[in-house]
Amino acid sequence: MRLFGFVSIDQGSRPLPALPTKALELLCYLLIYRDRAHTRDGLAEVLWPEGDAAVSKRYLRQTLWKLNSSLRRGPVTGPDEESALVVDRDRVRVDPTSSWVDVGAFESARAATRDTPGHRLTETQARLVESAVGLYRGDLMETSPYDWCGFERDRLRVTYLAMLEQLMDYCEACGLYARGIAFGQVILRHDLARETTHRRLMRLHLGAGDRTSAVHQYEQCRTVMAGELGIRPSSSTVSLYDQIRDDRLPDLSGPVPVADARAPSAGAEAPPSAMADALARLNGRLDQIQASLAALQRTMHQARHGSSADAGHGPPSGDPGTLRPAKIRSEEIRSEEIR
Numbered sequence: 278m279r280l281f282g283f284v285s286i287d288q289g290s291r292p293l294p295a296l297p298t299k300a301l302e303l304l305c306y307l308l309i310y311r312d313r314a315h316t317r318d319g320l321a322e323v324l325w326p327e328g329d330a331a332v333s334k335r336y337l338r339q340t341l342w343k344l345n346s347s348l349r350r351g352p353v354t355g356p357d358e359e360s361a362l363v364v365d366r367d368r369v370r371v372d373p374t375s376s377w378v379d380v381g382a383f384e385s386a387r388a389a390t391r392d393t394p395g396h397r398l399t400e401t402q403a404r405l406v407e408s409a410v411g412l413y414r415g416d417l418m419e420t421s422p423y424d425w426c427g428f429e430r431d432r433l434r435v436t437y438l439a440m441l442e443q444l445m446d447y448c449e450a451c452g453l454y455a456r457g458i459a460f461g462q463v464i465l466r467h468d469l470a471r472e473t474t475h476r477r478l479m480r481l482h483l484g485a486g487d488r489t490s491a492v493h494q495y496e497q498c499r500t501v502m503a504g505e506l507g508i509r510p511s512s513s514t515v516s517l518y519d520q521i522r523d524d525r526l527p528d529l530s531g532p533v534p535v536a537d538a539r540a541p542s543a544g545a546e547a548p549p550s551a552m553a554d555a556l557a558r559l560n561g562r563l564d565q566i567q568a569s570l571a572a573l574q575r576t577m578h579q580a581r582h583g584s585s586a587d588a589g590h591g592p593p594s595g596d597p598g599t600l601r602p603a604k605i606r607s608e609e610i611r612s613e614e615i616r
Contacts, residue, residue: 278308278376278377278378278379279378279379279412279414280305280308280309280378280379280380280417280418281379281380281383281412281413281414281415281416281417281433282414282415282416282419283414283415283419283420284301284305284418284420284421286304293347293348294347296343296344296347297340297343297347299324299336299340299343300340300343300344300347302324302421302423303320303324303337303340303341303344304344304362304371305418305421305426306320306323306324306425307362307369307370307371308371308378308380308381309380309417309426309429311370311371311373311378311381312373313370314363314368314369314370315368315369315370316367316368317334317337317367317368317369318330318334320337320369321333321334321336321337323425324336324337324340325337326424341362341364341369344362345362345364348361348362361375361376379412380417380433382409382412383409383412383413383433383436383437384436386405386406386408386409386440387409387436387440389402389405390402390405390406390440390443393443394443394446395442395443395444395445395446395447395449395450396446396447396449396450398443398447403444403447406440406443406444406447407444409440410437410440410441410444413433413437416430416433416434417429417430417433417434418430434467437467438464438467438468438471441460441461441463441464442460442464442473442474442477444456444457444460445457445460445461445464445474445477445478445481446477448460448481449477449480449481449484452484454481454482454484454485455485457477457481458478458481458482458485461474461477461478461481462478465478469501469505470501470502470505470506472498472502472510472511472514475494475495475497475498475510475514476498476513476514476517478491478494479491479494479495479498479514479517479518479521480517482494483521483526488521488524491521492518492521492522495510495514495517495518495521498510498514
């Protein structure tokens with residue numbers, strides 16, 4: 278059962294026949310609040326908030342009958358099998374074990390990783406979070422006008438954006454800059470004035486060696502915040518921009534993600550996939566150290582040789598700068614263009 282985006286309900290591999298409007302609303306409400314049983318009076322008030330109490334309860338009985346009948350006529354559930362709907366004299370609920378619901382899987386993943394900062398996620402946790410955000414095909418029941426749905430829709434959207442930022446931090450810590458940037462761009466499609474995301478994107482662009490894009494990201498942040506909110510970026514964002522503008526490489530090292538809890542013991546041999554992932558993270562760290570050393574070498578060279586380097590003479594043959602790889606040299610060229 279999928280409630281993110283356009284509502285779709287399948288039994289087995291086939292879609293459930295279209296439900297009457299109120300029956301569908303009732304089923305969605307019970308699925309979203311599947312952790313409890315609901316009184317008939319409470320359901321009648323939610324579904325018919327302005328109706329007479331006696332009339333609303335009669336409508337509820339009719340809607341329950343239609344919903345139960347539709348579920349039993351589904352392509353999988355036979356007429357003698359139990360329905361996912363559990364109804365007694367006073368209360369109604371759905372059996373939470375009877376079906377898979379995308380909202381339930383999404384919230385379970387969030388509960389399992391909520392207290393873990395992105396840079397501390399294990400590889401397994403990161404995959405869980407990424408799988409969960411993939412379930413978010415759109416806002417909760419995005420075409421439904423029901424008043425009761427508004428709060429849950431907003432709450433789940435906030436959770437979705439927080440999980441994407443969690444993945445951005447994981448990607449930065451692992452040196453997966455392109456993936457982190459992609460997550461950030463998704464966030465900005467939902468909330469263009471989200472300053473924390475702009476700041477994360479500045480760091481990710483810089484980590485990827487793209488100083489120009491990091492500066493452009495700040496300019497976009499400043500423009501959007503001024504236009505939509507009438508405020509300027511915070512001191513943290515401005516400080517990061519100043520470091521980028523002045524070519525003072527900020528500390529992008531951050532804490533390294535913790536090892537997976539299921540990783541082999543110290544005496545066991547790591548599987549090839551784990552070794553490859555560890556090597557990829559190590560290479561990311563080495564790239565950052567290399568970039569920091571190159572920046573330090575450039576500063577020392579300019580201090581020793583004054584304007585001669587600016588005049589285009591370059592470092593002397595014995596200077597360590599002559600050994601810098603092409604990746605660092607291309608970054609220096611971009612840095613000079615920005616200046």
